[in-house]
Each structure stands twice: as C-alpha cells, then as structure tokens.
Amino acid sequence: MITPDQVRQWARLARLDLPDPELERLQGDLDKILEFVRALQDVPVESGSVPDSVSESERGNHPLPSVERPDEVAPPLSREVALEEARSTSDGHFAVPAVVESEAQYERRTGSAGGDSNENTVLREDSDSREPGSSGDSNL
Amino acid sequence: MSKTSLRDLSLSEAALAVRNGEVTSVDLADAFLSHSEQVEPGIGAFLHLERDEVLQAAEEIDQRRARGEALGELAGVPIAIKDNIATTGMPTTCASRILEGHRPVRDATAVRKLREAGAVLFGKTNLDEFGMGSSTENSAYHVTRNPLRVDRVPGGSSGGSAAAVASGQAPAALGSDTGGSVRQPAAFCGLVGLKPQYGRVSRSGLVAFASSLDVIGPMGRSAEDVRLLLNVISGPDSLDSTSRAGGSSSRPGDSTSRPGGSPTGPENRADAPLPSVLGIPRRWIERGAGSDVVRVFEETCEWFRAHGVELREIELEAAEQAVATYYVIADAEASSNLSRYDGVRFGYRAQSAETLEELYTRTRGEGFGLEVKRRILLGTFVLSAGYYDAYYGQAQRVRSRIRSELETVLSGVEGILLPTTPTPPFPLGQKSDDPLEMYLSDLYTLPASLAGIPAVSFPAGQSEDGLPVGMQLYGRDDSEQDLLDWVSRFESSTRGNGGAS
Structure with missing residues (x-):
C-alpha cells in the first residue's frame, strides 16, 4: 500500500x-x-544489465542499427523565433522568477522558520532584502 | 461531380481528378467543409478547423496547377492531422491546457512531406492529452463521439482523427501510435489504421510521449488510401536518428517509394498474394476477448482459410505481460519527456509564482490533466533510486522477451491474426474513472508496439448490435506493404457486406 x-x-x-x-x-x-x-x-527473464532498447543492435535483438550523420554546422533557430512562444522575456532572454528563494519565501512555503542546516538550498539574505515577489522579472 | 461523390473518391482518385483538372482543390475542400459544418457539432472530432485556412491552402494548389506546376500524389487532397503533430500556421496543443494556443515554429517532417505532395491540411484533431488514453475522453477540451454510435467512444488516443474520417469530414488522417493509438480507434470507427514499423516515419515534430514506441501512422477508409499516405510520409530523416529507409536495406532492389516490403506494381492490389501461413493465438483470444469479437475473429479465420491460407495455432506467453511492461516503460519515458513543460520557453505559465521552483510546480500542476499526472508520477517512481531495477529494468528485460518471442513466432508464420480490441466500442464514461480497466483494454495492440513491428487494424465485421469490430495483423520487420496487400484482398471480397460473413 x-x-x-x-x-x-x-x-x-x-x-x-x-x-x-x-x-x-x-x-x-x-x-x-x-x-x-x-x-x-x-516473469522469468535472463538476469543481467538492462537492455537499451534503441541501440541493442549488437545482440541482434532489435532491428535498429546505430546511425551517424556528418557533424555539420547548420543555422540554429534565431533568437527571435526561439523566444516567440515564451510568455515572459527580457533583453532577448527567457525571463523567470528568482532562482533562489528568500528566507521569507522559504518560510511561507514550508510553514517553518528557515535556517535548518539540512536546507542548503536556502540562501539567507540581509534583513533589508527586497520583498518577496519583487525580485523577479518585471514582465511577470 | 456532386459533393457526395467528391467525398467518396479514394485519395488517389481525388488527387488524379485535381491533377487532371476534373475538379478543383477548392471544390474538393468545400465538399468536406460543408459536410463538416453539418456533422461536427454532434461529433467533436476537431480541436482546430478553420474554413478560410483550408480554402486558402486549396486555392494555392489550384493556382499551382494553373501555372502548370507538377502536382504531387496527394494534390489537393484534404488530410486531417492529430493535434500532437506539429503544424506551422495552426495550433498544436496535444489536447493539453499546458500547450493551449501553442504554435510550433516548424512543421513535423510528416507534415512537410504531406505539404510537398500537395495535400491540404484539414485541421487538427482531438486526442487523449499527449496521447495518454484509449477513448479520447482525456482531452482537456472536449470529448469526441463515435460517429457510428454517438453514445460510444471513438477510441483513442487518435479518436479525433478516426471520428473525422468515419464521419466523412476528411477522407483520411494522420494519427500516432504509441501502444495502439492508431489501431484501436480505427477498429472502433470501422477504418483501416496502420502502425508502421518503429522508425518508418520520422518522429521529428511528433510531440514526444514515449520515444522508444512513438510512431506516426495513417488512418483511412481503405488499405490503398493508407498505403498512399504511408508512402508519402515515410523515409529516413536527418532530424530523427531512429528513422530508417523503407525496408530497402534488408531487401535490395526495393524502390524507396514503396517503403516496407516487397516490390509491388500497379496500385490495384486486389490480386496481391495472400500469406501461405498465419499464426493465431487462439487461447489468448478466447480468454481475453468478448463473444462478439471472438465470433468475428473466427469468421475472419474462416475467410483466410477459404482463400488458401494455412492457420497455425501459436502460443504467446511473454506477450501476455505486455500491459504491465508497457505501462512501466511508456510512463517512465513520458515522465522524462514531459519534463520540458515548465512554463519557461513555451506553453502555459502559472501566474504569480515567486520562485523558479514554484513556477515549475504550479505550471505543471495547473497545466496537466489527471491522467498525465498519474503517468508522470508512476514514471517518476519506476525510475527512482532503489526501484529502478525492479520496475524499469525488469520491464525492459520483459520487453526483450516479448520481442524475441514475436521474432521466433514470425520466423515460422508470415503474420499473426488477432483482434484489435477485446470488445466493440464501449460507452462514453464507462472506463474513464478506472484507469487500470482502460489500460487492460489495450492488451492486443501493445505487443507489436513493444516489439517495434508493423501492425494493421482493419474492419472485419460487426457485433450483434451493429458496432464495428476490427481485426489486426502483425507482420515481420518492414512488412507494411505485405500487410496492406492482405487487407486489400480481404476488403475486395468483403466490401459492402460489412465484414467477413
């Protein structure tokens, strides 16, 4: 269960x-x-490593051969096109909220006081740090 | 030609009529659009269908003809596209909120090939969200009804494509098949649906669900329509390293224009050879299928026997583990593939997230439907440390056994005949609350998916109360053309009386 x-x-x-x-x-x-x-x-099976179902051609156990292609430089998507479908962008980049949460955000998320030594993802900020929510991108 | 007779033309007849100037592409498109306006409100096959867009594409074909340009083998023919296949100029949503309004920047390779052959893209069809389901009830937008009996499901996940063709709104459609998603809705809607060999059709632009299983497949009213579509969309593609040439590597001399099988001549395949031996897993069928399906299976066996085909009873033991194997492997791959939907680069983005982590979890929590979440969770679990080998590893080992078993069986018989589904189309709502029950109904389609071999579903008869029943043929590697030949023969002697009786 x-x-x-x-x-x-x-x-x-x-x-x-x-x-x-x-x-x-x-x-x-x-x-x-x-x-x-x-x-x-x-189910009885032969023990051993996990077969890689796509490139298992050596064992004759799958019909797909490995394929190679010449490593040629080709034009990538333009920055403009790549950003077309994004809901939030800034200066030609994808924009996201704060990657590292503030202590106040951490406390609100976990409902507990921050500073637990096991929570190494939480960076402590100075007491005059910006309010939660104001640290992200203005387009949000 | 009247509008009805325009809609009755085969794909090759329609394209020929357009090329010869007997009918314009606009007239052809208009015949389907007008019919669609009448029937679509009661069916719900499409997520996107714009009259002006279709007519404009048709008009372009007519102008190209007027300029004397050579037109392809699908000149002016409307083809509906499952909405998990990328199309520029139209949305591609996978029937998910998380891709609502999404417009891809590239066409899928199969779509590009359709356009190059002169086809007119005829809207985007409904599906179970990201292809996850067997009834099209898991669409985030609306359900699709079975045109042959509107209180029944059309099957899934390519239920919109099947319903569009079965209701006469489009002459043929593309679907995608990960575990039966072309074959099962074809069976439920009385159509021919082909799951090609894995790699036969490029996956580039097919939104990934389970990459070691996904393949785009054609759905139509006849084996010949399906064959024409296959020949147009198949072939190796530098954008998909698992795509491959059309059987020509194993059969020297094959023309690449006829991928997957013996060299064949004229289009009329009604006189094509039948196999000399087919395998039938009778015990598995009698144990797993309902009485209507077993009866149609026996009638179909009788037809093949009467036409000189030896039927040999076979046992499929590993294949009986296909359901559990499939749901571990497909969900593991899905949990990885669907990690790209995070609200950053495209698609839905949750409002008011204060941190990146919150943006991810809320976007995904709000954007995915319940079945997709169920599969992501299961896939995450079977790949997690401590459980990986017991679940995912074991499923891969069983998958190898299933493939070896089918390979061994198919070295002794040319194909395997079995039902596509255990029952005729079930009522809307009957299984939507019980995911496991829904999964179990895929038992006869999953082994071919796990093995990568081609399989075709074709209409073979009816239940006592007049619902369609489809039978399925599995073939050896690269044998699509043979499978379609056999179905063509079956069609030519049974057409008009609804089956093998």
Missing part, C-alpha cells in the same frame, strides 16, 4: 503541484496500478 507521503515525494521529484483531492485520488489509482505491474517481477 503506497502512502500519501510517497505520492508527495514522487510529485516533488516530478515538480508537480498536487492539490489534496487530486493526491487522494491518484494515491488510490497508483496503488492499484502498481499492484498490477508488480506481477512483472515474477
């Missing part, structure tokens, strides 16, 4: 925000699906 905490951990690994009702629903579904796929573990 998988637990809500396990589903939360997978969601965190996958960078997926899951509201509680969805989490509850998915927990039940995933439990049933995992129970079903667990049967695979009883």
Whole structure:
C-alpha cells in the first residue's frame, strides 16, 4: 500500500503541484496500478544489465542499427523565433522568477522558520532584502 | 461531380481528378467543409478547423496547377492531422491546457512531406492529452463521439482523427501510435489504421510521449488510401536518428517509394498474394476477448482459410505481460519527456509564482490533466533510486522477451491474426474513472508496439448490435506493404457486406 507521503515525494521529484483531492485520488489509482505491474517481477527473464532498447543492435535483438550523420554546422533557430512562444522575456532572454528563494519565501512555503542546516538550498539574505515577489522579472 | 461523390473518391482518385483538372482543390475542400459544418457539432472530432485556412491552402494548389506546376500524389487532397503533430500556421496543443494556443515554429517532417505532395491540411484533431488514453475522453477540451454510435467512444488516443474520417469530414488522417493509438480507434470507427514499423516515419515534430514506441501512422477508409499516405510520409530523416529507409536495406532492389516490403506494381492490389501461413493465438483470444469479437475473429479465420491460407495455432506467453511492461516503460519515458513543460520557453505559465521552483510546480500542476499526472508520477517512481531495477529494468528485460518471442513466432508464420480490441466500442464514461480497466483494454495492440513491428487494424465485421469490430495483423520487420496487400484482398471480397460473413 503506497502512502500519501510517497505520492508527495514522487510529485516533488516530478515538480508537480498536487492539490489534496487530486493526491487522494491518484494515491488510490497508483496503488492499484502498481499492484498490477508488480506481477512483472515474477516473469522469468535472463538476469543481467538492462537492455537499451534503441541501440541493442549488437545482440541482434532489435532491428535498429546505430546511425551517424556528418557533424555539420547548420543555422540554429534565431533568437527571435526561439523566444516567440515564451510568455515572459527580457533583453532577448527567457525571463523567470528568482532562482533562489528568500528566507521569507522559504518560510511561507514550508510553514517553518528557515535556517535548518539540512536546507542548503536556502540562501539567507540581509534583513533589508527586497520583498518577496519583487525580485523577479518585471514582465511577470 | 456532386459533393457526395467528391467525398467518396479514394485519395488517389481525388488527387488524379485535381491533377487532371476534373475538379478543383477548392471544390474538393468545400465538399468536406460543408459536410463538416453539418456533422461536427454532434461529433467533436476537431480541436482546430478553420474554413478560410483550408480554402486558402486549396486555392494555392489550384493556382499551382494553373501555372502548370507538377502536382504531387496527394494534390489537393484534404488530410486531417492529430493535434500532437506539429503544424506551422495552426495550433498544436496535444489536447493539453499546458500547450493551449501553442504554435510550433516548424512543421513535423510528416507534415512537410504531406505539404510537398500537395495535400491540404484539414485541421487538427482531438486526442487523449499527449496521447495518454484509449477513448479520447482525456482531452482537456472536449470529448469526441463515435460517429457510428454517438453514445460510444471513438477510441483513442487518435479518436479525433478516426471520428473525422468515419464521419466523412476528411477522407483520411494522420494519427500516432504509441501502444495502439492508431489501431484501436480505427477498429472502433470501422477504418483501416496502420502502425508502421518503429522508425518508418520520422518522429521529428511528433510531440514526444514515449520515444522508444512513438510512431506516426495513417488512418483511412481503405488499405490503398493508407498505403498512399504511408508512402508519402515515410523515409529516413536527418532530424530523427531512429528513422530508417523503407525496408530497402534488408531487401535490395526495393524502390524507396514503396517503403516496407516487397516490390509491388500497379496500385490495384486486389490480386496481391495472400500469406501461405498465419499464426493465431487462439487461447489468448478466447480468454481475453468478448463473444462478439471472438465470433468475428473466427469468421475472419474462416475467410483466410477459404482463400488458401494455412492457420497455425501459436502460443504467446511473454506477450501476455505486455500491459504491465508497457505501462512501466511508456510512463517512465513520458515522465522524462514531459519534463520540458515548465512554463519557461513555451506553453502555459502559472501566474504569480515567486520562485523558479514554484513556477515549475504550479505550471505543471495547473497545466496537466489527471491522467498525465498519474503517468508522470508512476514514471517518476519506476525510475527512482532503489526501484529502478525492479520496475524499469525488469520491464525492459520483459520487453526483450516479448520481442524475441514475436521474432521466433514470425520466423515460422508470415503474420499473426488477432483482434484489435477485446470488445466493440464501449460507452462514453464507462472506463474513464478506472484507469487500470482502460489500460487492460489495450492488451492486443501493445505487443507489436513493444516489439517495434508493423501492425494493421482493419474492419472485419460487426457485433450483434451493429458496432464495428476490427481485426489486426502483425507482420515481420518492414512488412507494411505485405500487410496492406492482405487487407486489400480481404476488403475486395468483403466490401459492402460489412465484414467477413
């Protein structure tokens, strides 16, 4: 039986925000699906390394040969075209909010005081640091 | 020609009529557009279809003809495109909120080839979000109904493409098949649908779901229409290193214009040779399929036997593990492929995220539907440290067994005959709340996907209450042309009476 905490951990690994009702629903579904796929573990197979299904041509076990092409310089997408579909840009770049969160943001996210030594992703800022939300790009 | 008869032309007849000036591309497009205006509100096959856009593309073909330019083999023919295949000038959403309004900067290679052959792109069709589903009920925008019985699903994930063709709105369509997504909706809508050999059609511009399985496939009303589309869209492509030449490497002398099989001559393949031996996994079918499907299977066996084909009973043991194997491998690949949707470079972007991490999690949480989240979570789990070997590694090993088993069986028989689905089209809503139940209905299409071999679904009969039932043929590596030959023969002797009876 998988637990809500396990589903939360997978969601965190996958960078997926899951509201509680969805989490509850998915927990039940995933439990049933995992129970079903667990049967695979009883299938007798040759042990050994995991075959790479795309380039396994040496073993004659897959029809795809490796292919090579000449390494030639070709024009890339222009900066203009590459940025066309982005919702937020700045000076010819993709714009994103702060990569490192402020202490206040950390506290709001975790509901606890910052400074835990295990949380090495949190950088402490000076007390006169900008307000959360003002540190990102103005286009946001 | 009346509008109805225009819509009844085969792809090659329609293109020939346009090239010869018997009909204009605009008239042809208009015949389909007018019919679409009547039927589409009750079907919901399309996510995007603009009359002016279609007519303008058709007008360009007519102008090229007027200038005396040579026109391709699909001159002026409207082709509907599944909305996970990139098209410039039209949105490509994968039926997901996360790509709402997205306009690709490049055409998919298959789309470029269609345009070069003179085809008129006829809108973008509905699907299960990112191809994840078997009923088209997982679209973020709307459901699609089965044109043959509107309380039934059209199948999925290429349900919009199947419904567009089955309702007469387009003469043919492109779908994509990762685990059966061309074949199953073709079966549910009474069409021919081909999953080509993996690599036969470039994946460039096909939005990635599970890259070791994904392939673009044609859907149409006959084997010959499907063959023509295949011949146009297939071939090696420098933008996809897994794409390959059309069977010519293993069969010297093959023309590249007839990818995947024996050299063949005239278009009329009604006299093409049938295989001498087909394998039938009867025990698996009797155990897994419903009574209507088993009956149509037996009738189809009878037709082949009556035409001199020996049917040999075969056992497929590894293939029975295909459902579990597939859902581990496909979801693992999906969890990796879908990591690109993060709100930064394209697509939906969550508002009011204060940090980059929040931007990622909220964009994905708000942009993906429930089935996509389910698969990303499962895929993330089976790839995670401590579980990787027991789940993903084991699934890869079982996949190897499935491929070896099919290879061994297919060295003794020329093809395998089996149903496409265990049941006729099911009612809307029946399985949408039970994902595992939905997955289990893919049992007969998944083995060919995992093995990479070609497989075709074709209409073979009806259930007691008149619903379409499709049968499937698996073939050896690179045997698409043979499979289509066999279906052509079957069609020519059964057309008009709805099946093999």
